[in-house]
Amino acid sequence: MARLEVPRPATFVTLTGFMGVGKSRIGRELSRALMLHFIDLDRYIERRTGVSIPDIFRHLGEEAFRRMEREAVRELAGKDYLVLSLGGGTFVDPENRKVLLERGPVVALWASPETILERTLRKPGERPLLQVEDPLERIRALLEARTPVYREAHVHASTDHRKVEEVVAEIVEKLWTHAKATRP
Structure with missing residues (x-):
């Protein structure tokens, strides 16, 4: 059976940015818009290990988590x-x-430190790096x-005070621009 090729600007897109900028939510909607599969790397690692990210940090440490992350990135790339x-x-x-840029x-998503704090406070136990006395200062320092x-x-897009659909539409448009600029 012949595969139906759908016009899309890319068949592999990575979303990056600081915690709380909306990578998972935007990613799910972007995958629908581009008719691609969606994988949240943290959830992928949790499914593979059977351990939550906070528990990996707590019991195995950040270095062990970063090793798992590198393995997963190489595989998924x-x-x-x-x-x-x-x-x-x-x-x-x-x-x-290097692997992902090649x-x-x-796509880098951006939000202000205040927006990030507001969003991350919704699930505070899931953010090991913010388990500090002044999380806003920690966000500012890490973001800087x-x-x-x-x-x-x-590609870059802000998610501050914007609807998901609006951000996704902007990203798709910028991906088409990027594709046209980089394709021979």
Whole structure:
């Protein structure tokens, strides 16, 4: 049976950005818009290990988690027809960043520290890096450190005070622009 080719700007898209910017929610909707599969990297790791991310951090440490993350990124980068939503620190790892930037367009999502805090407070136990006295200051410091790395993405979109559909439409349009600029 012949495969029906659907016009789309990419068959593999990675979403990066700080925790709480909306990568999972935007990723699910972007995958629908592009008719691609969706994988949230943290959920993928949890399913493979049978352990929650906070428990991995608590019992095995961040280094063990980052190793699992690198393995999962290498594996998933070999797939096609996929929107991959990363954890906030995944793209910071130089090996992950190289693999993903070479694989296909990377989209960085952005939000203000205040918006991030508001969103992350909805599920505080799921954010091991924010288990500190002043989470807003921690967000600002981490975001400042990670901003140069997130800037390496091919496409950028803000999610601050915007509807998911609006952000997805902007990303699709920018992906088409990126595709036209990079295809021979």
